[in-house]
Amino acid sequence: MAQEEPTLPDDEDDKRLMALVAEGDDDALRLLVNRHHARLVGYLRGEVGSQATAEELAMEVFIRLHRAASRWRPEAKLSTYLIHIAHNLVLNEWRRRGRKPTTALEFAAEPGDSTQQSARRVAELDEAFQRAIAQLPPEQRTAILLVVQQELPYEDIAEIMGVPVSSVKTWIHRARSRLRELLKDFYGNE
Amino acid sequence: MDNPNHNAFDQELAASLSRGRTVAVPGFSGRVVEAVRADRRRRIVIRWSSVATAAAACLVAVLTLSAPSEEALNRQTLALVARDESAQLADLLGAADDLSLLSPAVEKPSVVEVLNAPGS
Numbered sequence: 391m392a393q394e395e396p397t398l399p400d401d402e403d404d405k406r407l408m409a410l411v412a413e414g415d416d417d418a419l420r421l422l423v424n425r426h427h428a429r430l431v432g433y434l435r436g437e438v439g440s441q442a443t444a445e446e447l448a449m450e451v452f453i454r455l456h457r458a459a460s461r462w463r464p465e466a467k468l469s470t471y472l473i474h475i476a477h478n479l480v481l482n483e484w485r486r487r488g489r490k491p492t493t494a495l496e497f498a499a500e501p502g503d504s505t506q507q508s509a510r511r512v513a514e515l516d517e518a519f520q521r522a523i524a525q526l527p528p529e530q531r532t533a534i535l536l537v538v539q540q541e542l543p544y545e546d547i548a549e550i551m552g553v554p555v556s557s558v559k560t561w562i563h564r565a566r567s568r569l570r571e572l573l574k575d576f577y578g579n580e
Numbered sequence: 581m582d583n584p585n586h587n588a589f590d591q592e593l594a595a596s597l598s599r600g601r602t603v604a605v606p607g608f609s610g611r612v613v614e615a616v617r618a619d620r621r622r623r624i625v626i627r628w629s630s631v632a633t634a635a636a637a638c639l640v641a642v643l644t645l646s647a648p649s650e651e652a653l654n655r656q657t658l659a660l661v662a663r664d665e666s667a668q669l670a671d672l673l674g675a676a677d678d679l680s681l682l683s684p685a686v687e688k689p690s691v692v693e694v695l696n697a698p699g700s
Contacts, residue, residue: 414620416613416616416617419609419612419613419616420609420610420612420613421609423608423609423612423613424609427604427605427608427609427612428602428603428604428605429601429602431602431603431604431605431608432600432601432602432603435600435603436597436600441603444603445605445608448605448608449608449611449612449615452612452615452616453612453615453616453619456616456619456620457619515592515596516596516599516600519592519593519596519597520596520600523597534597535597538593538594538597538598539597539598539600539601540601541601566589566590566593569589569593570589573589577588577589
């Protein structure tokens with residue numbers, strides 16, 4: 391899979407904004423949220439399978455970021471730090487619920503310029519992928535979401551999940567195998 | 581050798597997930613700022629309540645620990661009395677009064693005895 395560098399917000403701007411947030415500047419916080427929330431909500435929706443819960447958790451991520459602003463040291467990218475907080479909240483959410491999400495996600499495909507037929511196929515595939523991803527064990531789901539959806543490098547994923555890079559690679563390999571198995575109706579047997 | 585099914589799978593997995601990569605929520609930053617302000621107010625209240633509770637606990641502790649026992653009070657009183665010279669004088673005077681009360685009564689001479697006295 392291509393591990394191309396995603397277009398991240400400028401780290402220097404993030405550092406500057408975080409310094410202002412630490413001083414209680416709400417406008418700086420608003421700017422930071424505008425820069426990062428879409429990606430954060432996207433990741434969280436992939437994890438928990440619900441738009442409402444994803445927004446709720448994203449809100450909590452930013453509240454925690456605000457509380458930690460004065461102690462924050464710009465050693466890691468802010469986007470990675472935010473995903474790290476989000477991942478911890480997802481783990482708490484699963485513990486609180488006492489179960490892991492296994493149901494199909496609320497997912498509406500955006501067909502764009504496709505014809506109706508191909509739009510239907512895209513919607514079908516998306517739903518199938520989302521349903522299959524929801525059935526993965528939590529660590530495999532997190533790893534595959536972070537590597538494929540968020541396009542993070544293995545090292546960042548390992549840092550976020552607090553595990554060695556080798557574990558991340560193993561989980562991603564297993565996740566792909568399991569997804570192929572779950573979606574064999576679409577892709578045929580190997 | 582690459583399995584073409586795998587390639588199609590990988591491409592469609594990436595395409596499907598990338599469609600959900602970003603989910604922009606209109607007005608989200610405003611909601612976050614409101615939530616952060618509420619959180620800030622709540623934390624200020626919690627901080628001041630804990631400061632007030634700690635201060636009240638310290639006051640009670642100071643009052644309790646600094647209250648002297650009865651014995652200590654007696655000792656302090658005696659020490660104060662011992663240091664107070666006016667009190668010592670009062671004690672002496674008090675003692676003299678007591679002595680005058682205890683002294684034997686002397687009968688005064690009558691007028692006849694005075695007139696009959698030699699040399700009168």
